[in-house]
Amino acid sequence: RDPTVKKPGWLRQKAPQGDKYQEVKDSLSRLKLNTVCEEAQCPNIGECWNGGGDGIATATIMVLGDTCTRGCRFCAVKTSKNPAPPDPMEPQNTAEAVVSWGVDYIVLTSVDRDDLPDGGSGHFAETVRAMKNKKPEIMVECLTSDFRGDLDAVSLLTNSGLDVFAHNIETVKRLQRIVRDPRAGYEQSLSVLKHAKASKEGMITKTSIMLGLGETDDELKEAMNDLRAIDVDILTLGQYLQPTPLHLTVKEYVTPEKFSYWKEYGESIGFRYVASGPLVRSSYRAGELFVQTMVK
Ligand code: SF4
Numbered sequence: 201r202d203p204t205v206k207k208p209g210w211l212r213q214k215a216p217q218g219d220k221y222q223e224v225k226d227s228l229s230r231l232k233l234n235t236v237c238e239e240a241q242c243p244n245i246g247e248c249w250n251g252g253g254d255g256i257a258t259a260t261i262m263v264l265g266d267t268c269t270r271g272c273r274f275c276a277v278k279t280s281k282n283p284a285p286p287d288p289m290e291p292q293n294t295a296e297a298v299v300s301w302g303v304d305y306i307v308l309t310s311v312d313r314d315d316l317p318d319g320g321s322g323h324f325a326e327t328v329r330a331m332k333n334k335k336p337e338i339m340v341e342c343l344t345s346d347f348r349g350d351l352d353a354v355s356l357l358t359n360s361g362l363d364v365f366a367h368n369i370e371t372v373k374r375l376q377r378i379v380r381d382p383r384a385g386y387e388q389s390l391s392v393l394k395h396a397k398a399s400k401e402g403m404i405t406k407t408s409i410m411l412g413l414g415e416t417d418d419e420l421k422e423a424m425n426d427l428r429a430i431d432v433d434i435l436t437l438g439q440y441l442q443p444t445p446l447h448l449t450v451k452e453y454v455t456p457e458k459f460s461y462w463k464e465y466g467e468s469i470g471f472r473y474v475a476s477g478p479l480v481r482s483s484y485r486a487g488e489l490f491v492q493t494m495v496k
């Protein structure tokens with residue numbers, strides 16, 4: 201962290217508790233599922249697993265392994281040019297575990313797999329189909345890579361039965377090169393989100409931007425307007441936190457009031473839902489956001 205930028209008190213979070221949280225946690229220890237929620241020690245675990253006011257419990261799980269072919273400067277995931285091949289049993293095993301677990305809304309995410317011909321899209325799609333076959337009412341969001349801009353890979357996934365297609369643009373246009381792996385990019389991410397919307401009727405699309413990386417207000421407005429121009433439905437905005445001293449430093453801790461301002465701004469330009477706050481992450485209370493988006 202930049203020593204001149206001090207971490208403010210609003211980033212502290214209470215220890216998780218609650219009935220549903222405990223139920224989800226207990227059943228998790230019986231199943232062999234690795235949640236991003238626990239592994240990343242996410243501060244929102246109490247809110248997501250309890251399901252907040254609407255009682256829709258959300259959890260995030262990772263498929264396609266724990267080793268990424270890319271290296272973004274904000275992310276602490278392990279990287280390698282040749283990660284282990286995907287486990288062919290993973291879609292079925294994941295589906296079985298998820299449906300017997302007490303969550304209503306699953307966010308499936310993965311590392312980037314540039315080593316696979318379809319970027320892992322087929323594996324994602326198979327996992328979604330297996331979950332929906334076993335429990336049609338479970339709601340599924342896929343938070344994916346850009347599949348190197350391969351729009352066929354995007355279509356394969358959007359037609360697998362998922363409810364929400366999410367891909368994160370991460371930061372404003374000017375900072376893409378500094379923040380993300382050079383194989384990612386602003387235009388490529390926009391084209392993936394645009395195609396996801398067009399490739400399946402009624403598809404809900406979602407993206408996320410980290411704040412505090414040195415972006416200006418005008419640059420953030422530009423990004424939000426560009427996302428609206430391709431009809432992205434849901435936006436989440438959260439504070440960037442430096443995972444280790446080797447990663448990008450935090451340039452600014454954005455105040456909770458400013459996050460509220462961005463929520464209002466985003467909804468005024470037509471996003472169906474904006475979740476905006478210092479601890480908001482892209483899957484933050486995703487189930488509730490989805491339901492609220494559908495009733496709007
Ligand atoms: Fe991390 Fe995703 Fe970047 Fe891989 S592509 S380094 S998982 S942010």
Ligand code: SF4
Pocket residue numbers: 236237238240242243244245246248249258259260307481482483484485486
């Ligand atoms: Fe899990 Fe995402 Fe919620 Fe964190 S924000 S607890 S990773 S679902």
